[in-house]
Amino acid sequence: xxxxxxxxxxxxxxxxxxxxxxxxxxxxxxxxxxxxxxxxxxxxxxxxxxxxxxxxxxxxxxxxxxxxxxxxxxxxxxxxxxxxxxxxxxxxxxxxxxxxxxxxxxxxxxxxxxxxxxxxxxxxxxxxxxxxxxxxxxxxxxxxxxxxxxxxxxxxxxxxxxxxxxxxxxxxxxxxxxxxxxxxxxxxxxxxxxxxxxxxxxxxxxxxxxxxxxxxxxxxxxxxxxxxxxxxxxxxxxxxxxxxxxxxxxxxxxxxxxxxxxxxxxxxxxxxxxxxxxxxxxxxxxxxxxxxxxxxxxxxxxxxxxxxxxxxxxxxxxxxxxxxxxxxxxxxxxxxxxxxxxxxxxxxxxxxxxxxxxxxxxxxxxxxxx
Amino acid sequence: xxxxxxxxxxxxxxxxxxxxxxxxxxxxxxxxxxxxxxxxxxxxxxxxxxxxxxxxxxxxxxxxxxxxxxxxxxxxxxxxxxxxxxxxxxxxxxxxxxxxxxxxxxxxxxxxxxxxxxxxxxxxxxxxxxxxxxxxxxxxxxxxxxxxxxxxxxxxxxxxxxxxxxxxxxxxxxxxxxxxxxxxxxxxxxxxxxxxxxxxxxxxxxxxxxxxxxxxxxxxxxxxxxxxxxxxxxxxxxxxxxxxxxxxxxxxxxxxxxxxxxxxxxxxxxxxxxxxxxxxxxxxxxxxxxxxxxxxxxxxxxxxxxxxxxxxxxxxxxxxxxxxx
Numbered sequence: 001x002x003x004x005x006x007x008x009x010x011x012x013x014x015x016x017x018x019x020x021x022x023x024x025x026x027x028x029x030x031x032x033x034x035x036x037x038x039x040x041x042x043x044x045x046x047x048x049x050x051x052x053x054x055x056x057x058x059x060x061x062x063x064x065x066x067x068x069x070x071x072x073x074x075x076x077x078x079x080x081x082x083x084x085x086x087x088x089x090x091x092x093x094x095x096x097x098x099x100x101x102x103x104x105x106x107x108x109x110x111x112x113x114x115x116x117x118x119x120x121x122x123x124x125x126x127x128x129x130x131x132x133x134x135x136x137x138x139x140x141x142x143x144x145x146x147x148x149x150x151x152x153x154x155x156x157x158x159x160x161x162x163x164x165x166x167x168x169x170x171x172x173x174x175x176x177x178x179x180x181x182x183x184x185x186x187x188x189x190x191x192x193x194x195x196x197x198x199x200x201x202x203x204x205x206x207x208x209x210x211x212x213x214x215x216x217x218x219x220x221x222x223x224x225x226x227x228x229x230x231x232x233x234x235x236x237x238x239x240x241x242x243x244x245x246x247x248x249x250x251x252x253x254x255x256x257x258x259x260x261x262x263x264x265x266x267x268x269x270x271x272x273x274x275x276x277x278x279x280x281x282x283x284x285x286x287x288x289x290x291x292x293x294x295x296x297x298x299x300x301x302x303x304x305x306x307x308x309x310x311x312x313x314x315x316x317x318x319x320x321x322x323x324x325x326x327x328x329x330x331x332x333x334x335x336x337x338x339x340x341x342x343x344x345x346x347x348x349x350x351x352x353x354x355x356x357x358x359x360x361x362x363x364x365x366x367x368x369x370x
Numbered sequence: 371x372x373x374x375x376x377x378x379x380x381x382x383x384x385x386x387x388x389x390x391x392x393x394x395x396x397x398x399x400x401x402x403x404x405x406x407x408x409x410x411x412x413x414x415x416x417x418x419x420x421x422x423x424x425x426x427x428x429x430x431x432x433x434x435x436x437x438x439x440x441x442x443x444x445x446x447x448x449x450x451x452x453x454x455x456x457x458x459x460x461x462x463x464x465x466x467x468x469x470x471x472x473x474x475x476x477x478x479x480x481x482x483x484x485x486x487x488x489x490x491x492x493x494x495x496x497x498x499x500x501x502x503x504x505x506x507x508x509x510x511x512x513x514x515x516x517x518x519x520x521x522x523x524x525x526x527x528x529x530x531x532x533x534x535x536x537x538x539x540x541x542x543x544x545x546x547x548x549x550x551x552x553x554x555x556x557x558x559x560x561x562x563x564x565x566x567x568x569x570x571x572x573x574x575x576x577x578x579x580x581x582x583x584x585x586x587x588x589x590x591x592x593x594x595x596x597x598x599x600x601x602x603x604x605x606x607x608x609x610x611x612x613x614x615x616x617x618x619x620x621x622x623x624x625x626x627x628x629x630x631x632x633x634x635x636x637x638x639x640x641x642x643x644x645x646x647x648x649x650x651x652x653x654x655x656x657x658x659x660x661x662x663x664x665x666x667x668x669x670x671x672x673x674x675x676x677x678x679x680x681x682x683x684x685x686x687x688x689x690x691x692x693x694x695x
Contacts (some may be wrong), residue, residue, distance in 0.1 A: 174437070
């Protein structure tokens with residue numbers, strides 16, 4: 001990146017451990033707060049993002065979007081049978097995942113969470129292997145539909161197509177970590193439609209009873225396929241349901257990656273220290289149809305979509321960091337060009353990778369003893 | 371040496387295994403107080419924090435066990451009555467059974483789900499059921515259904531050591547009814563291996579759980595009439611020991627399959643199909659199934675309960691007619 005945005009706007013940046021923050025209004029307070037308060041307390045300054053983190057944030061959001069766009073193109077070309085995407089939810093996913101410790105904290109995601117997986121280490125090439133069900137897809141080696149994540153080394157828990165079952169797996173991982181005194185946190189996610197399932201309630205109840213280190217992260221994108229939220233629940237906020245189970249619920253603007261990070265990070269840190277579970281609801285919007293097989297014009301007014309498109313989390317982020325003079329637009333263009341190149345390469349490369357053999361269907365029904 | 375009941379064999383095995391491996395923990399309804407059948411009696415005191423009372427939510431018990439097993443612990447879940455396990459059907463069928471498969475072995479689930487099944491205890495429609503057919507239909511989950519205390523002991527140890535999910539079925543009528551000197555050597559039971567419990571040349575009776583004991587009693591009575599039966603104790607329903615089953619079928623040429631479930635689509639249907647497919651040329655009579663009638667579930671009143679359940683008299687009667695075929 002070029003010159004620091006803070007320097008550019010005349011704020012003094014210490015030479016050691018520079019505090020570079022997205023929200024310029026917070027900068028002065030943050031610098032002085034950090035100087036005064038001991039690190040053992042959660043202070044605002046602990047949750048500010050430096051320039052590198054902001055760059056990573058933008059990179060992963062734009063990467064997720066561009067990958068999804070290329071995936072849909074491959075689908076329309078007849079090269080990929082199915083695409084389910086996270087367009088509109090990148091800020092929620094990237095902001096939440098960046099608040100975790102990679103390779104240490106567990107994540108039990110849901111099928112839209114491409115952005116989350118990219119932050120946790122999935123490469124664009126792996127994402128394309130997954131889309132095409134290729135033999136070497138690390139998620140399931142062609143056994144599951146695309147976007148059914150899972151990577152044991154990266155602590156990404158395998159998921160099925162059945163919604164919300166992963167909430168209980170997350171509670172179980174939280175219980176195990178607590179029994180072993182391991183200072184980790186588990187983040188599990190779902191859409192708001194999934195919160196109607198029984199497993200959602202069983203998981204929240206159990207996690208709250210045992211004060212487990214679990215963050216239940218609901219990406220409220222407004223729709224469960226064609227059903228809008230008022231058909232799914234009679235209350236305005238999923239987060240309000242936390243109170244019923246004795247855990248903390250919080251709503252955050254899911255179109256704002258920085259706000260999501262600054263909500264999930266303190267919750268994760270507290271949960272890791274034994275503070276118990278959180279229910280965080282990121283309000284976002286599904287900018288695309290449910291899947292490559294869905295026609296959303298049958299149930300969603302165009303005007304609504306246009307209104308939300310103005311709040312596109314990637315667009316909003318870009319405008320903000322540019323207007324706050326953190327990055328000049330050309331730096332962001334450079335990131336986008338790099339992403340476009342990576343996505344092109346990933347698709348071309350993945351298309352040439354080997355498919356599974358038919359008989360590969362027979363393996364791994366059981367884990368061998370010993 | 372003193373004789374040990376089924377329930378004590380289970381309880382003492384849990385205690386021994388928990389002492390050996392601190393990754394093992396128990397989770398289920400009322401388990402801290404010892405469980406409604408006392409299978410976990412005294413364990414919460416002996417292993418503080420490792421016997422966890424769950425809320426009344428079976429999907430939760432299994433789903434949470436999946437997460438803990440994925441993390442590397444060794445959960446042993448108790449579903450208080452097998453009749454209530456269906457709330458967890460999704461977690462077993464869509465999740466546990468496919469965990470290893472869908473990750474191509476990248477992840478696996480070393481977990482045990484114990485549950486009391488079967489009738490004969492005036493449990494009515496929701497405390498008497500046989501659930502094995504649903505779950506033996508899921509490749510990826512092993513299903514074990516022992517009959518004798520020593521086998522409960524060996525197979526529970528094997529289930530705990532197994533890196534895969536194991537559904538461990540305990541016939542509740544046998545908990546205190548069946549006793550055995552554990553020193554009695556019948557050979558260590560292994561998952562996936564059936565046992566020939568009695569040998570006779572006239573016909574083979576195949577059973578598991580309480581019905582195995584009823585079949586042995588019937589065979590004893592039939593012997594005095596000059597009808598000699600081979601009795602196969604299946605012990606494991608999945609993976610099934612085809613070899614022992616087919617050997618016995620071929621040697622006797624006549625097979626009576628006894629199970630407590632309702633007849634149609636019950637586990638005995640699979641056994642009959644395997645025998646018909648692989649031992650047809652050896653058969654001297656059609657394979658016969660003796661099971662409960664096709665009504666929704668076992669009724670409560672003892673007259674209707676007795677009517678529903680196969681027993682030694684009904685087994686002997688069916689065996690006589692098969693022997694005479």
